[in-house]
Amino acid sequence: xxxxxxxxxxxxxxxxxxxxxxxxxxxxxxxxxxxxxxxxxxxxxxxxxxxxxxxxxxxxxxxxxxxxxxxxxxxxxxxxxxxxxxxxxxxxxxxxxxxxxxxxxxxxxxxxxxxxxxxxxxxxxxxxxxxxxxxxxxxxxxxxxxxxxxxxxxxxxxxxxxxxxxxxxxxxxxxxxxxxxxxxxxxxxxxxxxxxxxxxxxxxxxxxxxxxxxxxxxxxxx
Numbered sequence: 228x229x230x231x232x233x234x235x236x237x238x239x240x241x242x243x244x245x246x247x248x249x250x251x252x253x254x255x256x257x258x259x260x261x262x263x264x265x266x267x268x269x270x271x272x273x274x275x276x277x278x279x280x281x282x283x284x285x286x287x288x289x290x291x292x293x294x295x296x297x298x299x300x301x302x303x304x305x306x307x308x309x310x311x312x313x314x315x316x317x318x319x320x321x322x323x324x325x326x327x328x329x330x331x332x333x334x335x336x337x338x339x340x341x342x343x344x345x346x347x348x349x350x351x352x353x354x355x356x357x358x359x360x361x362x363x364x365x366x367x368x369x370x371x372x373x374x375x376x377x378x379x380x381x382x383x384x385x386x387x388x389x390x391x392x393x394x395x396x397x398x399x400x401x402x403x404x405x406x407x408x409x410x411x412x413x414x415x416x417x418x419x420x421x422x423x424x425x426x427x428x429x430x431x432x433x434x435x436x437x438x439x440x441x442x443x444x445x446x447x448x449x
Contacts, residue, residue, distance in 0.1 A: 256317075257387055257404055260411040267311040267415055274306040274315075274365055274436060278338060281319040285327065293332040299339045306340065306365040306438045310416045318412040321405035322369055322432055329373030329430070339368045342438065349435075354382040355421045360437065364418075367434040376424040384422065385410045 259265035282298050289296040326336045343349070345361040358364070376384065376391070383389045388403040413420045417437050424430035 257408050257411065260408070260415065267314060269309050270312060272308050272310050272312055272315070274308055274438065275300065275304070275340060277312060277315060278319060278340065278367065281316055281323060282338065284320065285323050288327060289336075292327065292330075294327065294330050295335045297335065297337045299337060300341075304342070306342070306436075308365075308416070308436055308438050310436075311412075314412045315416065318409040321409045322434075325405055326369060326371040326373070326430075326432075330371045331373070334372035335370075336372075337368075337370045339370070341366050343435070351419070352381065352421050355419050358419065358435065360417070362437045363439065364435045365438045367436070368431050369434070370429060370431040372429045375426045375428050376422060376430050377426050378424075381422050381424070385420070 256265070279298060282296060285296055288294075323336070330336055343364045343366050345363065349358070351357060380389075380391050384391070385406050387407040389407075390403050410420050413434055413436065419435045420432065422430055422432050
């Protein structure tokens with residue numbers, strides 16, 4: 228009994244140590260991004276492959292948690308862009324991790340991708356900066372079947388350290404930095420992100436990233 232208790236305490240200390248380490252790393256990453264001190268690579272990327280890679284990282288977790296994970300394409304095509312593969316993976320992994328955190332056993336997480344032309348009209352929330360470039364975009368919709376997010380929190384959840392108070396799903400804890408990091412990374416790639424949700428109907432995180440039809444025409448971010 229004492230041995231079991233000691234091991235339980237050691238596991239708690241180990242888990243909390245890892246959590247604190249992740250929190251420090253997240254905070255340092257966000258501070259570097261916000262201050263412009265973090266370097267972003269510019270390399271040709273296939274976003275469909277990149278998202279597929281991120282999905283594969285969570286397939287095992289999905290089986291263990293009894294959550295179905297799907298990646299859907301309107302058309303089987305490659306979405307090419309210029310950007311930092313590692314940073315974009317970090318952004319999508321944060322978003323997928325957030326979806327898993329709030330999706331119950333037996334639930335579903337779906338990622339849908341589609342191409343938008345400059346002529347397509349977008350109903351952006353008022354807190355999202357308008358898109359001024361006449362450029363094709365890839366829209367990614369990441370939908371979960373979790374408890375949903377009240378409208379008053381839609382903008383604030385992208386602020387660092389923001390936690391929803393009196394959240395019915397408060398059994399889930401986090402650093403409050405993941406969504407803010409994802410937002411900053413996506414915006415550094417000339418993209419946009421926002422959420423559509425209401426209590427009781429899950430949440431859909433929507434991302435836009437500039438893309439091109441051909442590798443020779445991949446958009447160049449500044």
